[in-house]
Amino acid sequence: MPLLSIDVLEGRSDEELRLLLDTIHTVIVEAFEVPEHDRYQILNQHKKNEMIIEDTGLGFGRTDKVVIIRMTSKKRTQEQKQIFYKLLAERFEQILGIQSNDIMVSIVENSDADWSFGFGRAQFLTGEL
Amino acid sequence: MPLLSIDVLEGRSDEELRLLLDTIHTVIVEAFEVPEHDRYQILNQHKKNEMIIEDTGLGFGRTDKVVIIRMTSKKRTQEQKQIFYKLLAERFEQILGIQSNDIMVSIVENSDADWSFGFGRAQFLTGEL
Amino acid sequence: MPLLSIDVLEGRSDEELRLLLDTIHTVIVEAFEVPEHDRYQILNQHKKNEMIIEDTGLGFGRTDKVVIIRMTSKKRTQEQKQIFYKLLAERFEQILGIQSNDIMVSIVENSDADWSFGFGRAQFLTGEL
Numbered sequence: 263m264p265l266l267s268i269d270v271l272e273g274r275s276d277e278e279l280r281l282l283l284d285t286i287h288t289v290i291v292e293a294f295e296v297p298e299h300d301r302y303q304i305l306n307q308h309k310k311n312e313m314i315i316e317d318t319g320l321g322f323g324r325t326d327k328v329v330i331i332r333m334t335s336k337k338r339t340q341e342q343k344q345i346f347y348k349l350l351a352e353r354f355e356q357i358l359g360i361q362s363n364d365i366m367v368s369i370v371e372n373s374d375a376d377w378s379f380g381f382g383r384a385q386f387l388t389g390e391l
Numbered sequence: 392m393p394l395l396s397i398d399v400l401e402g403r404s405d406e407e408l409r410l411l412l413d414t415i416h417t418v419i420v421e422a423f424e425v426p427e428h429d430r431y432q433i434l435n436q437h438k439k440n441e442m443i444i445e446d447t448g449l450g451f452g453r454t455d456k457v458v459i460i461r462m463t464s465k466k467r468t469q470e471q472k473q474i475f476y477k478l479l480a481e482r483f484e485q486i487l488g489i490q491s492n493d494i495m496v497s498i499v500e501n502s503d504a505d506w507s508f509g510f511g512r513a514q515f516l517t518g519e520l
Numbered sequence: 521m522p523l524l525s526i527d528v529l530e531g532r533s534d535e536e537l538r539l540l541l542d543t544i545h546t547v548i549v550e551a552f553e554v555p556e557h558d559r560y561q562i563l564n565q566h567k568k569n570e571m572i573i574e575d576t577g578l579g580f581g582r583t584d585k586v587v588i589i590r591m592t593s594k595k596r597t598q599e600q601k602q603i604f605y606k607l608l609a610e611r612f613e614q615i616l617g618i619q620s621n622d623i624m625v626s627i628v629e630n631s632d633a634d635w636s637f638g639f640g641r642a643q644f645l646t647g648e649l
Binding site: 263265276279280283287296297298299300301302303304305306307334370372375376377378379380381382383384385387390391 | 398435437440441442443444445446447448449451459461469472473476477478479480481491492493494495496497498499500
């Protein structure tokens with residue numbers, strides 16, 4: 263159920279994009295212990311002047327590989343979120359060759375009534391999920 | 392005031408897109424009892440590899456007609472949300488020929504101070520709304 | 521850290537877009553008293569039929585210059601938000617020639633654990649920020 267909106271710059275091949283989305287999903291499954299098919303990803307590709315992503319003065323740069331992950335999810339613990347960030351950084355480097363200065367994540371939480379996966383029902387309320 | 396971000400795959404005609412947006416809006420007006428001109432819709436059209444929308448293991452498939460509705464709104468009751476999901480499914484089938492397995496909704500709530508509709512003011516705080 | 525998603529219609533030049541983003545950022549820095557490099561902006565350009573932005577019946581129109589600003593941020597006071605809306609309206613008119621009927625803002629708040637700016641860490645939790 264986490265719903266992910268992923269923003270990147272144009273220029274990756276279809277294969278690279280697929281590997282990016284697959285890698286993010288394996289981390290979601292592992293960090294939040296959700297089912298394999300709990301996958302909801304929307305990718306947005308941007309021209310270079312459409313993304314300005316700096317560092318809050320932390321003292322590092324970003325490259326054209328920068329990936330912004332915006333996640334909407336029901337409540338997750340602080341611990342789960344920290345595992346998520348850590349795994350993302352590890353896998354992005356190992357699998358995608360993206361360094362951890364190029365990852366930014368922002369999470370927004372909502373409640374059981376805020377999700378419908380289809381069929382006109384709120385599956386977290388009906389007990390289906 | 393609900394602000395809607397609607398994600399679909401490319402390939403619909405302008406007429407189909409308009410009917411989609413109109414249908415969503417009539418359901419918003421009915422389910423949340425908002426004024427007719429309380430309409431704030433942003434549509435995002437995607438290439439096929441930019442949306443991966445599965446089923447959390449609930450046991451159904453999605454088609455290329457899939458529509459993701461992300462809504463930001465002030466507080467709404469659980470009941471209103473459930474009416475919203477139900478009406479969406481009914482109208483999508485009746486009016487758009489979109490089956491209810493192709494609808495996903497995610498809602499995020501915020502507060503009165505979080506909205507400005509123009510003129511540099513927070514209209515829910517000033518009493519204008 | 522506020523993360524901004526900015527939606528506009530296609531048709532502005534690169535220079536106009538840059539000035540728009542710069543103007544929004546100076547208002548962010550001033551209203552929320554964040555560091556100069558606390559800049560995270562994603563711009564989305566839309567075809568005309570992809571944005572339907574009305575007025576909740578408040579009695580004014582929008583033009584093709586309309587700008588929707590969606591901000592995700594940690595908690596901000598009501599006062600800060602109101603300053604933000606006010607400054608936006610002033611600067612948009614002065615610097616961009618955009619009237620205040622063409623600005624809409626929606627804010628969503630989250631918490632310290634909900635942000636990672638890179639390096640696999642939640643910088644608001646580690647004390648780095």
